[in-house]
Amino acid sequence: MINEQRLLDEFLELVQTDSETGEERTICELLKEKLTALGFHVTEDDSAKQTGHGAGNLIANLEGTMEGAPRIYFTSHMDTVSPGKGIKPAVENGWVVSDGSTILGSDDKAGLAALLEGIRTVREHQLPYGPVQLIITAGEESGLVGSKALDPELIRSDFGFAMDSNGPVGHIITSAPSQVKIFAKIYGRAAHAGVNPEDGVSAIQVASRAIAKMPLGRIDDETTANIGQFRGGTASNVVSEYAEVLAEARSRNEAKLKKQVDRMVEAYEKAAEELGARVELDVDVMYPAFQYEESDPVVQKAVAAVKKIGRQPKLIASGGGSDANVIAGHGIPTVNLGVGYENIHTTSERMPIEELNKAAELVVALIDVSKEQ
Incomplete structure (x- = not known):
């Protein structure tokens, strides 16, 4: 159901918006506009006063169309590593790449694009859904400073999913150190x-x-x-x-x-x-660390969604940390999901378009399978 060309165009727009970690103001304002247009109530927290970064975290809430449905959240981050200024993306043989002088920024703008397109698709097709919250962090690439400065009282969700891991769509990070x-x-x-x-x-x-x-x-x-x-x-x-x-x-x-x-x-x-x-x-x-078993509801939802898009789920124990660690540490069950980007944090970074499409499909499926208790 997703609009693949629209998704690709939006991804290209996002990666061409400079947002090296610490300098997130421009991308923050762009995301505010996009989320507001999708019907979210968007607020920016005051974490920038603590972190010294160019923007705070965005907390966006979308009322559900179903009463009594679980409240879910997604998280991605708006910043990139350097060199990430003046990115010139190109589409080559099914991948999006940079010109080799910069990173591409698919970490985590592929996650952001997938979220935007997935939610846009749900609303355009009038699919039923419960309350959805997005937590878009600043400063993830500077040691998770944005999520660590996030007031946990702003997280009004029962469980959620981080769209911020390497590996193909279908990989589910159930444990991280x-x-x-x-x-x-x-x-x-x-x-x-x-x-x-x-x-x-x-x-x-x-x-x-x-x-x-x-x-x-x-x-x-x-x-x-x-x-x-x-x-x-x-x-x-x-x-x-x-x-x-x-x-x-x-x-x-x-x-x-x-x-x-x-x-x-x-x-x-x-x-x-x-x-x-x-x-x-x-x-x-x-x-903090997090660890969930296959029997935990958040894992079961992720597994069901991956199967729904025709992929075989694979449960992974990671050696790296992400915003999922911080938010899970506040008692909100969270798993991190593979987005499909490759060679991140290097100038040879690339994003397979097939994985970008599947990531957006996964967002739709996650919203669908999560609407039931």
């Missing part, structure tokens, strides 16, 4: 590296010893850890008195995550004690 970031500041003591190195305490050596003691990479099938940044020192002839390290750990199992973080913290503290340095650690939980 919590992430913890660990920022270490290590204070040693400076000395001349050639004259009196024994009087110094190398912060770089402390950090290195700590890292060498940490389990890193793939810990098990649910848990990972990584050192992302390491900075320190001023010159080769100076024993470094300061170093800083940014690390992370993730797990879909909270007990395993705690064990991994504790081991990383202990490694820093022990190395500092052994070498006579001081370490300050900032440990932040970035977002």
Whole structure:
């Protein structure tokens, strides 16, 4: 039932609207116009005051045509990574691509286009539906800052779906990890590296010893850890008195995550004690994990919708986080759905048009199967 040409045209319009993360104002205003035209009551929250981004989150509510139907929500994000300015898309052999100098921005403008076309189709064909809420976030690509600043009282839905995962349409992310970031500041003591190195305490050596003691990479099938940044020192002839390290750990199992973080913290503290340095650690939980079983209603709805569009559903455990983690953490059952984009966050990104069409069909099917208790 979807209008494939209209969907493609709207997707091309969206990707040509600059919206690098932190600079979302233009796309925010465009989405307000589009959602209002579709009959939504649209509000922008005040999260930009907290995040410093160019726009807040959009919360759009559409009254249902059926009384007593469950309240569902969809979420996608309006921002992109860089380089995402002046995108020049082209249609080539069934894909939409950029000219190679920028990303394409299908993450997550394919999700946005699918939502707009899906809802437009439902209304044009006068299909019955329950209340629908859209939560369009800013700052997803900057560490989910928009969704983390979202007032959970604004989420007035029973369950929902994020249109924001790689993999073909039909993939259903039922489990995703919590992430913890660990920022270490290590204070040693400076000395001349050639004259009196024994009087110094190398912060770089402390950090290195700590890292060498940490389990890193793939810990098990649910848990990972990584050192992302390491900075320190001023010159080769100076024993470094300061170093800083940014690390992370993730797990879909909270007990395993705690064990991994504790081991990383202990490694820093022990190395500092052994070498006579001081370490300050900032440990932040970035977002919670979520996990749903095949028997959970939100999963059953997603499975039914995927089958309805002629695809075979595949339940996936992800290693990445999204706005779905944050919203699920507020007690709103949420799964993340494959949209079909490829090579995201690179200049070789591309969007299969077939998957774009199927994503819009999936939105229609999700609204349909969700209207019953």
